Amino acid sequence: MPYATKQRQAVLEALARRGDRPASARSLTEDLRAKGFPVGLATVYRQLDRLAETGQAHKVAAGGGTLYQYCAHPAAEEGCLLLRCHRCGRVEHLECVRLHGLYSHLAEEHDFQVDLSQTVLTGLCGPCAREEAGYGER
Amino acid sequence: MPYATKQRQAVLEALARRGDRPASARSLTEDLRAKGFPVGLATVYRQLDRLAETGQAHKVAAGGGTLYQYCAHPAAEEGCLLLRCHRCGRVEHLECVRLHGLYSHLAEEHDFQVDLSQTVLTGLCGPCAREEAGYGER
DNA sequence: TTGCGTGCAAAGGTTTTGCATGGCA
């Protein structure tokens, strides 16, 4: 059973403060130190992994490192699909009945059970898509 | 314009030999060395990245490292969705009209443009799902 | 001949681990 340490609480709060912007273990450590709460990097890694296991955070592999995204879903029984914008880095949670159709389609027609806790769709969020269009192709 | 070197050819063949099982740069390097073709690790990384750019391979971030999956799609103009089984590690390519509905749904209703070249759905493939069921819960 | 490709080793990151110490229960 996990102990309720100050560090554990602090890491969760720091992550929650990021809202929909995922954070690396390093940046969270720096955040906490800047707030006058010195914490060891290894501790942050350990707590983040535990948060990921309990569903309070999503662990997403990004190029060159792992990012952690706060997940506020109360029960998390439903599972949620993540949409990550590769331009601004934001991660949206998506819960949409429409998706259930996709999962059952994949299960029935393609013999594959999607595991939502490990899945991230990557692409462009609306605002970024419009900005890119505005500045023309590059 | 890329040169047609022996290493380039060898890396592509080694990757193709893996079929639907993705490989790390290191394991491909070892494969090639075992076949009597000594190649530098850096070269393998460079070639794999190039193959990913040209669509002959998919680059997927897995926990603790990057894996590369051979992609035999002739034109690759359509883009393909990858289904990765987190139990056996296999990666299937999926092309299904049903998915286009999903993309447009996400675009129209959720203001998000999925980038197929960077997306991987993770879950359990049929055979693995049945094996897990067979051995009971764990 | 030209200049991209290769190999090696070093550098740069991220994440994990060992161990003594500290703090929750």
Add this chain to the structure above:
DNA sequence: TGCCATGCAAAACCTTTGCACGCAA
């Protein structure tokens, strides 16, 4: 009093980069 958690530093990995040399065009 037990044990889990923490901090620090070292270790373990993965990936990229600099540079001299080799090889395809």
